[in-house]
Amino acid sequence: MxxxxxxxxxxxxxxxxxxxxxxxxxxxxxxxxxxxxxxxxxxxxxxxxxxxxxxxxxxxxxxxxxxxxxxxxxxxxxxxxxxxxxxxxxxxxxxxxxxxxGGAAQAPEGALAVGAVDQARTARRRLAGLGAGATVMVVGGGATGIETAAEIAAARPDLTVVLRSDGEVGATLSARARRRIDRELGRLGVRIERGRYDGPDTADGADLVLWAIATEVSDLARRSGLAVARRAGCRSAPIWCP
Ligand SMILES: Cc1cc2nc3c(=O)[nH]c(=O)nc-3n(C[C@H](O)[C@H](O)[C@H](O)COP(=O)(O)OP(=O)(O)OC[C@H]3O[C@@H](n4cnc5c(N)ncnc54)[C@H](O)[C@@H]3O)c2cc1C
Known part of the structure; x- marks a missing residue:
């Protein structure tokens, strides 16, 4: 057999x-x-x-x-x-x-990654401890950033929510979808800011910084000696995309 x-x-x-x-x-x-x-x-x-x-x-x-x-x-x-x-x-x-x-979510110093469950739990505790008027900065203008900023602003209207992106928010979406997102974020009071977050010095006094970008891939295949390809679109070198 x-x-x-x-x-x-x-x-x-x-x-x-x-x-x-x-x-x-x-x-x-x-x-x-x-x-x-x-x-x-x-x-x-x-x-x-x-x-x-x-x-x-x-x-x-x-x-x-x-x-x-x-x-x-x-x-x-x-x-x-x-x-x-x-x-x-x-x-x-x-x-x-x-x-x-899957993909790895690695936040720079001073930020918590939305896409990593343990950091999302920590963020939940930190968020719950913030008093009215505190500022939360969400970094990343893609779907995860938009959803995160909107969710927090809806759940905690007493906070100031800033969505910071170095490119246009929702850049990969249609013009119609972008207009709608702008409208909804505005309705929720989310402030959109053009710029980068590169560490605590660039937090502009935010009480909590959330990293809503997940472009790293796991390096298990590369570490194991398997052939991997370097692909355009990865955030920074040296990142290897299987
Ligand atoms: C907040 C948020 C919103 C999103 N919204 C959307 C959306 O609306 N639409 C959409 O298409 N995508 C969305 N995404 C992206 C989506 O979550 C991912 O594309 C999806 O999770 C990928 O699925 P996956 O099974 O490949 O990997 P994952 O869901 O990341 O699963 C990978 C699993 O592998 C495990 N793992 C990692 N390393 C190892 C290891 N060495 N050994 C064993 N196990 C390991 C991890 O713990 C995890 O359980 C969103 C992501 C986030 C964070």
């Missing part, structure tokens, strides 16, 4: 959970292991709600994937030939590997 195929999925986000569900149906005979640092699935697109105190976007991973999937709560530290090393000392063998560890 042929040995069971071993499939390892690194990352229990949207991509990893979808893969686990589909593979269970497509390859019911395979043994699937899902590796993720936390036992929870984090709905990253709702992390701005977590920090604004308007949502709780976490669900146990075991509720997201079929019972037959083995959930290994650990971080993958290296991909080797047919084997993944985990940070708890274990190794998991694979015939097929799915690399779904």
């Amino acid at each position: 042929a040995a069971r195929q071993q499939i390892v999925i690194i990352g229990g986000g949207y991509a990893g959970c979808l893969a686990a569900n589909r593979l269970t149906r497509k390859a019911p005979q395979a043994a699937i292991t899902l590796v993720n640092p936390r036992p929870m699935f984090v709905e990253r697109v709702r992390l701005h709600q977590l920090l604004a105190g308007t949502g709780a976007p976490e669900t146990p991973l075991t509720a997201m994937v079929p019972d037959s999937v083995d959930v290994a709560v650990a971080s993958a530290t290296a991909i080797e030939d047919g084997r993944v090393r985990l940070d708890d000392g274990r190794t998991v063998d694979f015939d097929h590997l799915i690399y779904a560890d």
Whole structure:
């Protein structure tokens, strides 16, 4: 009898959970292991709600994937030939590997990354402790920045919310969508500022700075010696995009 195929999925986000569900149906005979640092699935697109105190976007991973999937709560530290090393000392063998560890959100000094669940939780506590009249600066004029600024302004009308971007807010959207965003942000009292945030010296007295930019990718593949490509659009060198 042929040995069971071993499939390892690194990352229990949207991509990893979808893969686990589909593979269970497509390859019911395979043994699937899902590796993720936390036992929870984090709905990253709702992390701005977590920090604004308007949502709780976490669900146990075991509720997201079929019972037959083995959930290994650990971080993958290296991909080797047919084997993944985990940070708890274990190794998991694979015939097929799915690399779904998502993007990394790394904020500069003095800011908290909206896209990282632990920092979003810290931001929630800091936000809850701010008194009326305090200023929150959200850095990043993309969808995450727009959503974060709007969510905070709606939940905490007593705060001053500044959305700072070095480019046009919603630059990738249509002119019509940009007009609507401008209107809604204005209605919520969000102040749009053109400029960069490069550290505490550039915070202009803001009491809390939130980093709503996530362009870094994980370097697990590169660290593991896999071929990766450098791609235009990454924020700063040297960043390697698989
Ligand atoms: C506030 C916010 C709003 C957003 N809104 C939108 C939106 O409206 N529409 C949209 O399309 N996108 C949006 N995005 C982007 C979207 O969240 C990402 O594109 C999406 O999460 C990518 O899914 P993923 O499964 O590839 O990665 P993730 O969801 O990031 O999942 C990756 C998983 O891999 C795990 N992992 C990382 N490293 C390792 C490792 N070494 N070993 C094991 N596991 C590891 C992580 O812990 C995580 O659980 C938003 C993001 C944020 C932060």
